[in-house]
Amino acid sequence: xxxxGVERPNPTKLRKETREWLTKxxxxxxxxxxxxxxxxxxxxxxxxAAIDELEALLKEGxxxxxx
Numbered sequence: 001x002x003x004x005g006v007e008r009p010n011p012t013k014l015r016k017e018t019r020e021w022l023t024k025x026x027x028x029x030x031x032x033x034x035x036x037x038x039x040x041x042x043x044x045x046x047x048x049a050a051i052d053e054l055e056a057l058l059k060e061g062x063x064x065x066x067x
Contacts, residue, residue, distance in 0.1 A: 023058055
């Protein structure tokens with residue numbers, strides 16, 4: 001599911017509120033959905049990889065924003 005060759009968005013362009021919402025709401029909700037799907041026998045490897053990539057972007061952006 002991860003796209004190779006596609007430029008990653010610049011995480012510093014996200015508003016602080018957007019980063020917080022994604023970190024506190026979206027990521028935990030999607031991880032819960034992934035766990036539910038996995039328990040139903042679905043392959044969620046790509047979904048979890050995408051969630052991890054989003055989380056890394058958010059952390060990278062919050063670090064850059066503080067500099």
